[in-house]
Amino acid sequence: MVFTNPPVILASYSVVGPKEGQGPLGKTFSKVWKDQLNGAKSWEVAESNMLQEAMQGSIDQAGIAKDQIDYMLAGDLLNQIISSSFAARKIALPFIGLYGACSTMALGLALGSMLIDGGFARNVLVGASSHHDTAERQFRAPTEQGTQRPMSAQWTVTGAGSVLLGRRGEGPRISSATIGRVIDYAEKDVNNMGSAMAPAVADTILNHFHDLQRKATDYDLIASGDLGAVGLALATEVLKQSGIDMGTAFTDCGVMVFDPSQDVHSGASGCGCSAVVFAGNVMRRIKVGELKRVMLVGSGALHSPTSSLQGESIPGIGHAVVIDA
Template identity: 70%
Template sequence: MNLKRIGNQTVTFENPPVILSSYSVAGPKEGQGPLGKTFSKVWPDTINGNKSWEVAESKMLEEALQGALKQSNLQQSEIDFMLAGDLLNQIISSNFAARTMGFPFIGIFGACSTMALSMAIGSMLIDGQFARNVLVGVSSHHDTAERQFRLPTEHGSQRPMSAQWTVTGAGSVVLAQSGKGPRITAATIGRVLDYGEKDVNNMGAAMAPAVSDTILNHLQDFNRKPADYDLIVTGDLGNVGLQLSKEILKRSGIEMANQFNDCGVLIFDPASQDVHSGGSGCACSSIVFAGDIMQKLISGQYQRVLLVGSGSLHSPTSALQGESIPCIGHAVVIEA
């Protein structure tokens, strides 16, 4: 058996799947940020006429999925699987969107790493010849996340400076066995690491070791260095986690250059938007990738990108019981 796995944690694709299309739907705060013009659609408010924040998030995901499908020029019958996930209990945003979309559905939970994980699994399905075309999408919503994981926003709770702002949005891509577009050439599946961080308002610090571990293993598996990438971008470490990750990698002998950044840092303007350490949530990396990064891959500004999703795998129950926060990072290589 000729395995497609190399090194410790990486798989390469013999027939790299093509990203045929992408679509991003963003909330109003995200639309006002530095990347606002790169999103396919910006909602005027966070509820957009729906009866609840949770319904709004599911509709936002559905809109992103339909947008990516339409732009791919594929027929509904040509999609073999839909992969989706979100932050809410039982991934209800994705389940309810899947109820409407009607595709064979694989629900995925990787917390904020779900976009990268879904792209990796979708690529495996296509390269393994289990599917021709796969529709991938993830979502998060600031208000649904606050209601579930912390306290309702109407409580007016004080947020520490290490806290991040959950991104309201949904991003989607269509992966295909053939066609024109950037290709996913490899994926590095992360390990769950837990260094004892218990502060749910400091997820960047909790996630940094796991994300750094994935980057380190990826580079070692390929015998590559950071300069081999035009961009190495993490999902949502925020400013605190990004700086910590740089320090961890430096101590491991990897000096990260200017091409190392974080979607949670890129998506908001810290000078004019009060988000403290930056953005977070499943939608953070998904709408930055489906918008700005995809556009730069298509234009040729980027030739090779490493997208590293970062996931904080705690729940409200585990946090209330005083458990520490296990975390993970998953990476995919996208080449123009």
């Protein structure tokens, strides 16, 4: 879809944990926590606080009164998206909870843009969060358990990012979006989610290019979020075989966040990953004029621990949003 009145990105704010702060993008985040809890009594509460902080950060940065904001769109990885709902309890705006696994940020941006372009909202607050310790214990094993993570596994980012979209104002605009379809190529290994999501991302990019009659060179940056190194290579290969050369602009938020020396194997993942990379690094580079047109392809692995135990494969999804400076 192409927006007739492209919404403006008025503000963006990102909060991350210590490990992310030490990564190569550390300096591009608005705030880095000193530890994983930051004074909260549990990791779940910490994640919710983090999201709330990121949300409030965007509101403050834009200098817009709360009653000018019509909706808050947010999501996370936890059961019943408690981090978002609990953060929304404090933000107290009309709230639409989203679940798109790691694609949540892109999904929120697309939906927020639709609300504004459709005339249903003046300003919309969008956010997503994830926390390493809450996600690992829900989806995989307890963190104190002495296990080896396979080389294809990704590391859940501790972080929350938010963006404030508005109908009027100055700033980069969201010009178009492509909502993806659920694609399942029968990957069952929860330690190889990049491989599960790559076909969905490739499919969305393919359809986006087809719909808008564009190619990869029309973009300064195409960032999937978050396939990890394995998934990125797979998506590139699948697109190549489908007749699309991704060139050098194609990268992945999960690959960007950490340095290979940080023992994260295939890269980062989690709702917070693409959210903080977009709200931090990418927005910054758009503002200084380094990037003119960016596509963010949020990718989600839509499985649950229960479905995996029952032997179901992992369905993937990818949502694309395009930002023009």
